[in-house]
Amino acid sequence: MSILLLDVDGTLIDSLPGIRAGFLHTLDQLGWPHPDEEFQRRIAGPPMEVTLRSLGMSPAQAQAGLQVYLDYTRRGGWADATSFPGMLDLVHRWKDAGLTIATATSKGEGFARLILEREGFLPHLDFIGAAQEDGPRRSKSAVIDHVLSTNGWAADSHDILMVGDRSHDITGAAAHGIDTVAVSWGYGTPEEWATAAHTAHTPQALEGIVHDWLAARG
Template sequence: MSTTAVDLVLFDLDGTLTDSAPGILAGFDHALATVGSPPPGDDVRAHVIGPPMIDTFRSLGLDEDRVERARAAYTEYYDSRGWSENRVYEGIVDVLDALVAAGVPMAVATSKNERFARRILEHFGLADYFRFIAGASDDGSRRSKADVVARALEQVGRPARSTAEGGTASVVMVGDRDHDVFGAGHWGIPVVLVRWGYGFESEHDAASWSVGSAAELTTLLSSLTTDAA
């Protein structure tokens, strides 16, 4: 791993900046009921938050017609009320304030629909912390973590370079699930996983760092971004 000081921090949204589980799971249940699919067990529900929702519907064995109808029902629910069934994790504002004070730019890279991500961050007064908020496209053509990380990098003027091309230097990603690790890792970006989100303990083995509190995250990012400003 490069010892170059980090000069750009990317953040996941769900499970990292905000606790969005109530709205996401309610929308998931609504979507399945709409297409007449029985609710899955807790083992499946535990993995719903993080990956693109359309991929989750496909993993349940729904045919493409029901997948599309479930996606539409989920989007309708989330657009009307699910997005607001949410809260900012304790200490997150302190993390962001510390990076602003250090002169380190930030962006969001989330598999959530980009419009919803921006709405949520604006609602909580967090949007202005970020140079750009990158999320999934309305048509689903951009939805993987690697795709949204690339969009965030491009929008802040940092070319996304894959590991085969040498990776993207001086950037770190903060997330809560292993798909954050693998998506950012596609571009050679190391990842900090937070323990207050929705990831399982085993997922943290793949991360470069793991932190259990916002204060610990602030300390780690301070050490990584020293002399970056």
């Protein structure tokens, strides 16, 4: 069995508009100054409390901020997102080719399911692996562990490939011995992509990398 683990934010879905709006709303509610534009462009992907802590918030402040952010997202912020061109068709082709496909996202499970359903991905996915919106399963490594353990899949880099756009996708997969393809249309940097086994700059290039990975496995 060949398994693809797919990140959502920055890989399948361009969710930055909604995440940024929720992030800035959270800072305003906490009376916290806005960081610069460069920082704001990098907030999609990691758990929100991690991003808030990186601004200098205490753990208690970051947890309070997370609740504000989740409330904003529940009230409709999740919908301010669209799929990246070409990715739905690619996931469809992978499924038709017989690959097993699961998400491994730091997005909350409920929000992930809503946007993946609206954008047409849900019928092509075998499992929705996501973070808990308000629970201990928050890091990418913990999400991947949940995906593997729930499905009884062995963490074997020859059978499983991760596709993501940020360093936490790469390090989270590496913690389980899984290689990552970094995609450059998301929110990462060349320095982050350089730590992945492969980098794809277009969905067509990603399809080729996955094809070669499958061929190498025989």
